[in-house]
Amino acid sequence: MTAGPEGDLSGRRLLYALWDGGGNVATTLLLLRSLADRGARITVLSNESVADRVRAEGLDFTPFLLGPRHDPRTRETDALQLWEASSPAEASRLIRDRVMFGPAEALCQDTLRAARECGAELLAADYTLFGSLVAAERLGLPHVVLMNTIYPLPTERLAGLRAARSGPFTYLFTRMLAQGLPELNRVRASFGLPGLTTAQEQYERADAVVVTCHPSFDPASSSVPPRVHYIGPQVEPPAELPDPPRGPVRRVLVSLSTTEQPEEALLVDSLLKAAALVENAEFAFLGGVLDPGRALPAHVTAHGYLPLEERLPGADLILHHGGFGTTTRALLWGVPAIIFPSFQEQFNSARRIEELGAGAGLRRDSTPEDIAEAVRGLLADPALRPSARERARAFRAEHDASAAARVFAGLRRSAPAAGSPALPRLAGP
Structure with missing residues (x-):
């Protein structure tokens, strides 16, 4: 070629x-x-x-x-x-x-x-x-x-x-x-x-x-x-990584799949209960995963679809399902993650961010208490954000x-195989 x-x-x-x-x-x-x-x-x-x-x-x-x-x-x-x-x-x-x-x-x-x-x-x-x-x-x-x-x-x-x-x-x-x-x-x-x-x-x-x-x-x-x-x-990487958020209140994004995944409703419920257990953190649930009329704690907000690039610069942590687009965008912006995988490459993504020092994977049936403990642990880890930012710089170098x-x-047409029979007549819709 x-x-x-x-x-x-x-x-x-x-x-x-x-x-x-x-x-x-x-x-x-x-x-x-x-x-x-x-x-x-x-x-x-x-x-x-x-x-x-x-x-x-x-x-x-x-x-x-x-x-x-x-x-x-x-x-x-x-x-x-x-x-x-x-x-x-x-x-x-x-x-x-x-x-x-x-x-x-x-x-x-x-x-x-x-x-x-x-x-x-x-x-x-x-x-x-x-x-x-x-x-x-x-x-x-x-x-x-x-x-x-x-x-x-x-x-x-x-x-x-x-x-x-x-x-x-x-x-x-x-x-x-x-x-x-x-x-x-x-x-x-x-x-x-x-x-x-x-x-x-x-x-x-x-x-x-x-x-x-x-x-x-x-x-x-x-x-x-x-x-x-x-x-x-x-995805065009940011020209420069924004400075990490500062201040006593940490900001956590929750972004799940645009298509329904197994046990999605149970996961959303557990994430909301976990958010209520984490002090000094604000949680933003994106993508319309929370019902509009649902009662929420004061430090939890619900949003419809928003481009992640609008919210990642101000985030300390993102919780998501492990979809490849979300995984990549979080790493491009140097934001650590917790992944809750359900199938296929999502499990591999969870394992990989652990290997890269950029987050962790949890089971989708984790209890709210276990989720809250993981969130607190990652928010308190002084090495996590620098490691995620180093991965962002490596990705930008590969862009x-x-x-x-x-x-x-570089592709050029090749002829169909010699002696191929006529194509079958197409059926109607």
Whole structure:
């Protein structure tokens, strides 16, 4: 793959297949906006729930017609329904069956249709959308896999027990791939493509994999395959870190997921009770997680959605679910965290911030007393804030605003495999 001049994408037509998973949408749109600023003409294929946000960025939008009808903003329209999961393994099964492999054939057809309609020359897709990756291979389009997380696959340096010590993500993800392989191969066969030995090979057939993570955060970064590129979280780091807050009253943010997680209501209740037990601290609950009419202690406030960047400069600590966007933003601003993970990479993020000296992880079913004790302990730790600020400086040193554009600009079209049968006629919606 040869890099284009300064990541120039003038006139290149890109189709991006996006799943509305909540926090991943903001990072993806930042990436696509940066590619559009370098000349790419971009169409986003996704759930109707993101249409307005896509168009607000000046990008074209086309909906899934055959894929799942999904809108994570309400229980009634959420096709994934992660709150049904009673364990990380169960959450992985839901993602496998309802996003990755179950709708793969429908999403392949949606992607073939959208690619033809917009005249796509390049294609990119969320790493969970295997149907879209099959479509790109079938069309012979150069394509990129976007991993909006740490790298989830085993590497030479991070495999087996070493991967397990970082958290369950790699194990659970590779198990999902193994279990989904029969359905993936069935879909590939229906579109005239040969079977794979492992589902991971679908990623290996892409021209590049981009990981929206800082290399120093991901323990796997030193041993990923050559086609894997770390492009960072697409969030512009602060030019200078603000001075830490001063004064006797400490400020704590509470920011949970934009999509409902397992046992979310119980966690919110425990966090509110914990806040009542912590003296000399003000708690701000963000994102509308508290009911408007709920009685609150005098030092607790409830807010709707606010960009974290508006509140992080004045915060001493943030309590959150471990979503990758929130984890990254807190570290970029040098704010320590307590993470309450529920599935997948959230557990790895909790373990990683402990390793970096930037916070701690707690179980989602922790008692209010245990949460309050952890908050007091971190607020009183004199080494915690300097350690988190040192991580922020390291992230800023790794920031490269042109990294993603250079990857995309280096892609060139390859022809479909010789002798491939005609594409099947697409079914109607």
